[in-house]
Amino acid sequence: DSGVTQTPKHLITATGQRVTLRCSPRSGDLSVYWYQQSLDQGLQFLIQYYNGEERAKGNILERFSAQQFPDLHSELNLSSLELGDSALYFCASSVGAFSGNTIYFGEGSWLTVV
């Protein structure tokens, strides 16, 4: 158990809908990351927050947004969902914002868009 908690573990939704994925980082970790894993793209970095502020942005679509709250939990919002958004979404956390921190991953949220 990495200590990173993600909910829900699985969800199925229809195209055009909106979903929210939730993440609680490990105790003491200030940085939260979101990654998307799909068969064709592999593991792709989406976005990083550190202590409530956006720290780095990767290949995150405009239809997707995230935030980190004062209690350090984070949410990833996916809207106007398309079939291609079906993927495993990981949240991860680390103590700091910088290179070299070990990044621990949650169990992921499996999203299926039908």
Added chain:
Amino acid sequence: AQKVTQAQTEISVVEKEDVTLDCVYETRDTTYYLFWYKQPPSGELVFLIRRNSFDEQNEISGRYSWNFQKSTSSFNFTITASQVVDSAVYFCALSGIKGGKLIFGQGTELSVKP
């Protein structure tokens, strides 16, 4: 640009065989960090090891060992006396100086048959 290449897409071995998973990376940073993660069939990403660019000492942890060679930009992972429970996808990842995000390779799927 930073890049991680895992040329072996799939490897199949029989239990008790030794197996080496290759990882080659590209970066212009002089300080960087390398990681290996394991993704078992259940889907979670499990942290295995972190290495910084200044520490080229090989590391052994039980049946696992890692060989880091800056001269060839490689960070290979060897499992000695493989077991069925080692069956998983293994990812090599790189973190550069500018931030904590990880750049992943495409992964190597290891299948250990009894």
